[in-house]
Amino acid sequence: MTGILVQGVSKSFGETRALTDASLAADMGEVHAIVGENGSGKSTLAKIISGVLAPDGGTVDVLGETPGNPCHARRLGVAPIFQEMMLAEQLSIAENVFAGSDGLLCRTLSAKARNAEAKALLERLSGQAVDPTARVSDLPLHLKQWVVLARAICIQPRVLILDESSAALDLAGTERLHAEIRRLRDGGACILIVTHRIAELVRIADKATVLRDGRTVGTLSKFEITEQNLLKLMSAEKPPAKVQLDPSKTARSSSALVLRCEALQLARETTPFGFELREGEIVGVAGLDGAGHAEFIRTVAGIDLPSSGSVTIFGSHGQSIEIRSIEEAGAAGLSYVSGDRKKEGIFPALSTFENFAMAPYGCHRDRTGLIDAGSLRGSFAREVARLGIKVGPPNDRITSLSGGNQQKVLIARAFAAQPKVIVLNDPARGVDIGTKQELYRQLVAFSQTGGAVIYLSSEIEEFFDFADRVDVFVQTTLHRSLPSRDLSEEALLYAMFGRLADAVSPITVEEMA
Amino acid sequence: MAVHETIPGVTRPFPLAWNLEHKGVVFGAAILIALCLAGAVLVPGFLSGSNIRSILLLAAFLGLAAMGQTFVALLGGLDLSIPFVIGSANIGLAALLGAGVPALPAIVLIVLVGAGVGLLNALLSFSLQNQALIVSLGVGFTLVGLSQVLTSIGNAYGGNVMGAVPALLAHISAANGTTFGLPVPPVVLIWVCATIAVSFLMRRSRIGRGFYAVGGNRIAAARLSISAFRYWIYAYCLSGALAATTGILLLGFSGGGFVGVGDSYLFTTIAAVVLGGTSLLGGAGGSTQTVIGVLVLQVLTSLLVGLGFSFAAQQVVFGLMIVPMVAIYARSPEIRLQI
Numbered sequence: 001m002t003g004i005l006v007q008g009v010s011k012s013f014g015e016t017r018a019l020t021d022a023s024l025a026a027d028m029g030e031v032h033a034i035v036g037e038n039g040s041g042k043s044t045l046a047k048i049i050s051g052v053l054a055p056d057g058g059t060v061d062v063l064g065e066t067p068g069n070p071c072h073a074r075r076l077g078v079a080p081i082f083q084e085m086m087l088a089e090q091l092s093i094a095e096n097v098f099a100g101s102d103g104l105l106c107r108t109l110s111a112k113a114r115n116a117e118a119k120a121l122l123e124r125l126s127g128q129a130v131d132p133t134a135r136v137s138d139l140p141l142h143l144k145q146w147v148v149l150a151r152a153i154c155i156q157p158r159v160l161i162l163d164e165s166s167a168a169l170d171l172a173g174t175e176r177l178h179a180e181i182r183r184l185r186d187g188g189a190c191i192l193i194v195t196h197r198i199a200e201l202v203r204i205a206d207k208a209t210v211l212r213d214g215r216t217v218g219t220l221s222k223f224e225i226t227e228q229n230l231l232k233l234m235s236a237e238k239p240p241a242k243v244q245l246d247p248s249k250t251a252r253s254s255s256a257l258v259l260r261c262e263a264l265q266l267a268r269e270t271t272p273f274g275f276e277l278r279e280g281e282i283v284g285v286a287g288l289d290g291a292g293h294a295e296f297i298r299t300v301a302g303i304d305l306p307s308s309g310s311v312t313i314f315g316s317h318g319q320s321i322e323i324r325s326i327e328e329a330g331a332a333g334l335s336y337v338s339g340d341r342k343k344e345g346i347f348p349a350l351s352t353f354e355n356f357a358m359a360p361y362g363c364h365r366d367r368t369g370l371i372d373a374g375s376l377r378g379s380f381a382r383e384v385a386r387l388g389i390k391v392g393p394p395n396d397r398i399t400s401l402s403g404g405n406q407q408k409v410l411i412a413r414a415f416a417a418q419p420k421v422i423v424l425n426d427p428a429r430g431v432d433i434g435t436k437q438e439l440y441r442q443l444v445a446f447s448q449t450g451g452a453v454i455y456l457s458s459e460i461e462e463f464f465d466f467a468d469r470v471d472v473f474v475q476t477t478l479h480r481s482l483p484s485r486d487l488s489e490e491a492l493l494y495a496m497f498g499r500l501a502d503a504v505s506p507i508t509v510e511e512m513a
Numbered sequence: 514m515a516v517h518e519t520i521p522g523v524t525r526p527f528p529l530a531w532n533l534e535h536k537g538v539v540f541g542a543a544i545l546i547a548l549c550l551a552g553a554v555l556v557p558g559f560l561s562g563s564n565i566r567s568i569l570l571l572a573a574f575l576g577l578a579a580m581g582q583t584f585v586a587l588l589g590g591l592d593l594s595i596p597f598v599i600g601s602a603n604i605g606l607a608a609l610l611g612a613g614v615p616a617l618p619a620i621v622l623i624v625l626v627g628a629g630v631g632l633l634n635a636l637l638s639f640s641l642q643n644q645a646l647i648v649s650l651g652v653g654f655t656l657v658g659l660s661q662v663l664t665s666i667g668n669a670y671g672g673n674v675m676g677a678v679p680a681l682l683a684h685i686s687a688a689n690g691t692t693f694g695l696p697v698p699p700v701v702l703i704w705v706c707a708t709i710a711v712s713f714l715m716r717r718s719r720i721g722r723g724f725y726a727v728g729g730n731r732i733a734a735a736r737l738s739i740s741a742f743r744y745w746i747y748a749y750c751l752s753g754a755l756a757a758t759t760g761i762l763l764l765g766f767s768g769g770g771f772v773g774v775g776d777s778y779l780f781t782t783i784a785a786v787v788l789g790g791t792s793l794l795g796g797a798g799g800s801t802q803t804v805i806g807v808l809v810l811q812v813l814t815s816l817l818v819g820l821g822f823s824f825a826a827q828q829v830v831f832g833l834m835i836v837p838m839v840a841i842y843a844r845s846p847e848i849r850l851q852i
Contacts, residue, residue, distance in 0.1 A: 347729035349796040
């Protein structure tokens with residue numbers, strides 16, 4: 001039985017054409033993946049199917065009807081989860097899970113019943129004890145993600161749409177999500193997944209629709225879904241080659257120190273540790289959810305103060321500057337890029353160009369001290385060309401770009417401030433593989449000119465062939481530092497779970513789930 | 514400004530900041546022209562020199578006060594103390610002059626006090642988790658009460674202060690005033706020059722661009738070392754100083770101090786900002802757009818007066834006008850998708 005049938009759909013935002021000719025056919029009892037590079041129209045297609053956006057042309061058929069608005073889609077049994085986490089932060093977990101399930105004046109469930117149900121559902125999903133009355137704003141990112149998922153799952157959806165919904169989850173969490181997806185599928189629901197994690201969808205998808213530049217370029221059945229086939233369809237050219245490491249990268253200990261942390265304690269009663277970053281070094285930072293790697297990144301960038309210890313940046317003439325705020329870090333030549341674009345990256349009301357220009361204003365001033373617009377535009381043009389950003393007219397709002405291209409603009413902004421150190425906090429969250437490869441290439445080029453990079457990622461595959469070493473955090477302290485020659489998925493996983501590689505019983509992915 | 518440059522896929526020139534607000538400006542200008550045409554047809558003498566001059570004169574007072582409100586609105590705040598600062602500055606200056614203080618020091622003092630009130634607004638509203646609305650209202654109430662108490666010491670007329678206004682001040686704000694021989698009151702010229710200077714600086718200076726960063730996304734601005742607190746102080750101090758200036762100029766216009774002179778500015782400064790298209794959520798708009806809002810309001814007032822509307826009836830029209838304007842801006846697709 002056909003669940004979703006989309007034919008020849010097109011959609012434009014101003015002058016940006018998000019979809020030109022998209023088609024998709026998904027049956028009930030099927031896990032269907034939508035795959036494509038950044039800006040290929042995946043999220044737009046998901047929004048059209050869930051009734052959030054109206055298509056400019058073409059037909060949409062969901063369970064026999066055309067969803068006119070999100071409420072209509074909900075009545076049909078469509079539960080969408082979008083890239084942006086939409087939660088009522090001031091309400092409790094249970095209230096968020098059951099949001100929208102009540103009538104105008106009467107509650108369908110007592111507070112007690114919904115607390116119990118929300119608790120059971122969330123504990124099953126997150127695998128940890130949950131207080132259903134806790135306020136959502138106090139939760140860590142991965143639990144918020146589970147609340148969003150629980151809200152969709154609790155209405156027993158016939159069509160579940162997941163747009164990058166595993167981005168905030170760690171490996172074990174992703175496994176639990178997959179189990180949940182399989183359970184829904186076996187119950188006859190249709191699940192639509194939008195994801196960049198190719199390894200993930202190879203495992204779970206029954207069928208995949210590949211988009212390129214707003215057009216459906218192919219549909220793959222279960223046995224055709226391989227990384228190679230997907231990459232071939234997604235990019236018009238051959239799959240991008242892996243980043244070539246500079247052979248001179250092995251001997252770094254001789255180059256100058258640019259950043260040092262001494263006796264750093266990220267929280268009280270945790271083990272203090274030291275950290276050093278040298279010119280031309282790319283250091284990966286990894287850990288399981290809540291292991292302290294995110295706190296470390298924020299402390300190095302001057303956003304949070306450490307519980308004790310110091311972060312010092314060394315200037316070009318050897319002078320040392322202690323970092324106590326992001327202003328001091330910025331002045332000392334540190335740029336920070338966050339993967340949470342919406343919250344701490346973009347200025348939604350401003351244009352692409354103005355978003356870019358906000359950081360490098362200081363570097364482009366004429367003799368009177370005013371902003372030199374001409375030189376700034378030149379810098380914008382250079383960075384856009386270098387990073388291959390698909391911008392529409394630079395005067396359009398940045399929100400008219402896809403998530404991945406917004407991220408590229410933010411990375412261009414960090415480069416344009418001419419930093420010595422770039423600190424990236426999971427910048428590739430929800431970004432496609434082509435863009436990632438491009439980003440790695442840029443960071444390697446930056447390091448070859450003497451720049452230093454600290455790179456946090458929640459996907460361990462990101463570090464291979466790119467990082468000089470990966471520092472793994474466990475229990476809010478630096479646990480192990482793995483040099484690139486020792487880097488393997490296995491070694492990283494061992495370290496992240498707090499074990500040494502030569503520990504007695506090797507763990508497997510199945511065991512973790 | 515508009516340098517032509519070719520970027521792959523981009524052939525249009527792009528000036529630094531104007532572009533996005535384009536549509537709002539065109540729309541506002543269209544309303545303005547329509548109102549002028551309606552006035553010309555319906556009200557005899559609407560486009561006469563003296564009527565245009567009086568429209569511009571009143572627009573200049575409102576324009577200076579609304580410019581301050583624009584700074585605050587750009588950050589996503591509102592300054593409700595403006596009418597009270599205007600009234601207090603008005604009687605405060607009259608009282609100082611009456612007490613024999615020379616004009617120039619008195620004026621400088623009043624402007625500084627206005628900026629000081631703004632500083633208080635900024636400090637209080639920022640530390641009290643941005644309750645700008647009620648804080649600025651409270652500060653304004655306190656101020657207007659205090660200034661009435663102080664000026665009524667030794668006489669029985671709190672709220673009204675009579676006295677001689679310096680000739681220069683009266684000339685600057687006179688309806689039939691001339692500037693360098695031009696038949697335009699000097700205060701209009703002051704307003705125009707201030708607007709041009711502010712618009713230029715908002716586009717071309719780092720601090721000017723910072724207003725848009727802080728108003729658009731405070732956390733993202735903080736990550737770029739742009740401190741919201743500092744801008745909060747800039748905006749409220751400018752707003753306070755501009756409100757005090759308006760109060761001073763209104764003294765020159767009326768010739769006597771009256772504490773209620775600023776009352777109508779509570780609604781009109783906010784209305785002018787909204788009509789111009791500056792988002793009250795912050796981050797978009799600017800003082801150039803507010804000029805259009807100011808002109809629309811003043812031309813409409815003049816039209817309604819010409820048609821014989823009472824003050825109460827004018828209020829009805831103003832109130833009704835705000836709703837569709839906000840609706841039009843809020844329904845523009847970029848903002849709708851954002852919300």
